[in-house]
Amino acid sequence: MAPTLSTAQLSNPAEVTEFVVNKGNGVKGLSETGLRALPDQYIQPFEERLINKFVNETDEAIPVIDMSNPDESKVAEAICNAAEKWGFFQVINHGVPLEVLDNVKAATHRFFNLPVEEKSKFTKENSLSTNVRFGTSFSPRAEKALEWKDYLSLFFVSEAEAEQYWPDVCRNEALEYMNKSKTMVRKLLEYLGKNLNVKELDETKESLFMGSIRVNLNYYPVCPNPDLTVGVGRHSDVSSLTILLQDQIGGLHVRSLSSGNWVHVPPVPGSFVINIGDAMQILSNGRYKSVEHRVLANGNNNRISVPIFVNPKPESVIGPLPEVTANGEEPIYRDIVYSDYVRYFFKKAHDGKKTVDFAKI
Numbered sequence: 001m002a003p004t005l006s007t008a009q010l011s012n013p014a015e016v017t018e019f020v021v022n023k024g025n026g027v028k029g030l031s032e033t034g035l036r037a038l039p040d041q042y043i044q045p046f047e048e049r050l051i052n053k054f055v056n057e058t059d060e061a062i063p064v065i066d067m068s069n070p071d072e073s074k075v076a077e078a079i080c081n082a083a084e085k086w087g088f089f090q091v092i093n094h095g096v097p098l099e100v101l102d103n104v105k106a107a108t109h110r111f112f113n114l115p116v117e118e119k120s121k122f123t124k125e126n127s128l129s130t131n132v133r134f135g136t137s138f139s140p141r142a143e144k145a146l147e148w149k150d151y152l153s154l155f156f157v158s159e160a161e162a163e164q165y166w167p168d169v170c171r172n173e174a175l176e177y178m179n180k181s182k183t184m185v186r187k188l189l190e191y192l193g194k195n196l197n198v199k200e201l202d203e204t205k206e207s208l209f210m211g212s213i214r215v216n217l218n219y220y221p222v223c224p225n226p227d228l229t230v231g232v233g234r235h236s237d238v239s240s241l242t243i244l245l246q247d248q249i250g251g252l253h254v255r256s257l258s259s260g261n262w263v264h265v266p267p268v269p270g271s272f273v274i275n276i277g278d279a280m281q282i283l284s285n286g287r288y289k290s291v292e293h294r295v296l297a298n299g300n301n302n303r304i305s306v307p308i309f310v311n312p313k314p315e316s317v318i319g320p321l322p323e324v325t326a327n328g329e330e331p332i333y334r335d336i337v338y339s340d341y342v343r344y345f346f347k348k349a350h351d352g353k354k355t356v357d358f359a360k361i
């Protein structure tokens, strides 16, 4: 049965927070009450709202790259070029079976359709593992305005740990999705690395670029006043690389490095959206760019997305690679323990590209 909140409760911010954040109903539960107006704590400051007028004025588009192209050097060139100029691109014919993508999307719906008592077993307070977390918004305690999104975040430690702690309804599908994507991820990292004079993706480099993996299942329910809020606010990812599977609804926007315009990332069936994260920006000494992006709330449709955050190991020290600075190029970032960087990211609300300043010299 759909959850209920009285009109009086809906206009009381403390009651809304209790229902959404503390009781684990999420914004999905809130949306399902059939509320007509957006509760005050979701109203974003004017400058953070994505006004369609500005978005639609541009005909810019992020590159779509066909990875089945037999001319590998052309593919590598297109990927490195996109990583430098856009920080974002889509890939098609990437080799990950479409069935795996369909399965993880279905599993995402299955998880979020569980009753609140089941999902709440995975909130920070209740989860039996710190590597599994069901939550809402991004950092509710630090945010002045909340974001219209629920998520399940799964940090991979081992198959055995996942077997024990990840939710049954999505575990196998999330693992298969992560495992089947690794060949493509290695290929992308090989191309990006070669362009930085990294000869091969040996064990050390693999651990640095892809030493830890987190899969998030994101759910953006229908929103009563989508123009007043956001699904996800402006941010760059702290990963090395993010592999994102989105459904057919759309709403992801990327800030163009050349024009500053917000550019929509149209859903392309069977594709992945790939973006450079802060760790890669730091390792490449700014050659590759992690780029601001954000997600619109939607007044008509529920939306899901499934990012794989490919990261350094938490204990890795990241800084500009020696291969990049060997030619005398000045490092613009200091060496930093990756988990310190990620903790700093999680401690604050989304704030565009500001996290990376933490690592600047």
Ligand SMILES: COc1cc(/C=C/C(=O)SCCNC(=O)CCNC(=O)[C@H](O)C(C)(C)COP(=O)(O)OP(=O)(O)OC[C@H]2O[C@@H](n3cnc4c(N)ncnc43)[C@H](O)[C@@H]2OP(=O)(O)O)ccc1O
Residues within 6 Å of the ligand: 124, 130, 133, 135, 137, 138, 139, 151, 153, 155, 212, 214, 216, 232, 235, 237, 238, 239, 309, 311, 312, 313, 314, 338, 339, 340, 342, 343, 346, 347
């Ligand atoms: C865009 O909207 C998002 C994004 C995300 C997630 C994005 C990513 O995960 S990007 C990849 C991040 N990299 C890694 O996870 C690999 C490296 N991991 C680590 O170094 C550590 O696991 C750690 C992340 C630093 C956490 O270590 P630890 O200090 O042992 O753990 P906690 O005390 O539990 O966390 C500290 C603090 O961080 C927040 N937090 C932790 N995990 C998450 C999570 N998965 N999602 C959201 N927030 C998280 C949390 O606020 C903790 O503070 P508390 O005050 O709650 O104690 C996720 C969600 C989005 O909306």
Ligand SMILES: O=C(O)CCC(=O)C(=O)O
Residues within 6 Å of the ligand: 216, 218, 232, 237, 244, 246, 251, 252, 293, 295, 304, 305, 307
């Ligand atoms: O849902 C999306 O399209 C993007 C989500 C995102 O940016 C993230 O989870 O970091």
Ligand SMILES: [Fe+2]
Residues within 6 Å of the ligand: 235, 236, 237, 293
């Ligand atoms: Fe992101």
